[in-house]
Amino acid sequence: MFANLDFDVIRRALPYLFFEGMRFTLTLTALAALGGLVFGTALALMRLSGHKILGRIAGVYVDFMRSLPLVLVIFWFYFLVPYIGQWVTGASRPISVGAFASSLITFIMFEAAYFSEIMRAGIQSISRGQPAAASALGLTYAQTMRYVVLPQAFRNMLPVLITQTIVLFQDTSLVYVLSITDFLGAASKVAQRDGRLVEMYLFAAVVYFTISCIASFGVRRLQARIAIIR
Amino acid sequence: MIEISHVNKWYSPSFQVLTDCTTSVTKGEVVVVCGPSGSGKSTLIKCVNALEPFQSGDISVDGTKVNDPKTNLPKLRSRVGMVFQHFELFPHLKIIDNLCLAQQKVLDRSRDKAMAKGMQLLERVGLKEQAQKFPANLSGGQQQRVAIARALAMDPIVMLFDEPTSALDPEMVSEVLDVMVDLAHEGMTMMVVTHEMGFARKVANRVIFMDRGEIVEDAAKEDFFGKPRSDRAQKFLSKILSH
């Protein structure tokens, strides 16, 4: 069955696949991870603040996001964001945000739920003596978090955060429901155009697999190094 | 300098850790607090800089009431140095940055000034060469000396110590005590929870003995070691002096 496969189609499509598709995928992954980390850390701080209402809001948000399939969130968000934008700004017509912005916001909000749980575990792993020592030196609560607790939580959780980002990297392929040209979207377009489905999807799988594998390997190395520092 | 009057603290309605604690530490005085494990020594000393809240009574430091909701606690704490049993250096920062962080963020000192002050204090505790290392690369005794230097970098008016040597290997105890003795001789006001009776004999002005959340004995050093009035203090002393 492999006899009449034409792998040259891949070579010809490489610039398109990587400069369009992979660039989009990596940009989305990086921005969503960054945004998700910031928003997720805020959620974690809300949950650990001891403030009843704030903690509750964050808890409900996290549970809600984690009980929905991502593809549904992407889909709904794409259709809802224009109307939410209209409602917030009081505009007369739905605000068009574009597929990229819509998918980025979706991923940030979705990933924040997962990153917040990771950061929460990270913050809780810091012994109580650390914030006590920081307070004793006169640092405020915000400074204690900013300079003492969060850097340590982040460092301790870095392997888990990267692992979650690898999952995110794979999940970004779900933007195909918005007909966006991410890496998979690009591969799929070439596949349809040239009628080379097997070659293109095989190649896409190999690329996702390779990148994820290398990243996972990096995480294991990192874990070993962090274990030595601690 | 420190006024503690009628302090009561409960961790839960049925568990009172501190019962009517009253004492004071005057300027330049060194007061040693001792007592059996769980007697509330750490809790009391943490109440002084409001790391632990308490339900009734008053504590004031240099005239500022710590249990007044209007008190700027970070500001007050920045003037009260504290040294912990487990050092609590910040593991993600180099030694010198451990000393600079609060100087820069709390006292708004410039980086240069903070560094200069930090290096001067590291030199004083004999650890200038370690400035660029991370805490994990230092021995326990070295870490505790850094912790003392870190507290001193804030130019505190009082120093609180909570069992500063009890987590150390025996051979490292004296290097830390030496620093503390020097500090006492320089006239620093100190409240020290410790079972190092040698230290108490050498530099303490007064010794406080606590048991089950109460201050059972509060006496000048000579009186305390001469003839403790309470049975409990006598028993405690004979126990820790016998080994």
Ligand SMILES: Nc1ncnc2c1ncn2[C@@H]1O[C@H](COP(=O)(O)OP(=O)(O)OP(=O)(O)O)[C@@H](O)[C@H]1O
């Ligand atoms: N956060 C807390 N919640 C409830 N109980 C506590 C808490 N912290 C301390 N305790 C209890 O309060 C009592 C006094 O504790 P504290 O740490 O002040 O004793 P200590 O005299 O310093 O003892 P040690 O010599 O072991 O350090 C102990 O029985 C302890 O179990």
Ligand SMILES: [Mg+2]
């Ligand atoms: Mg204690």
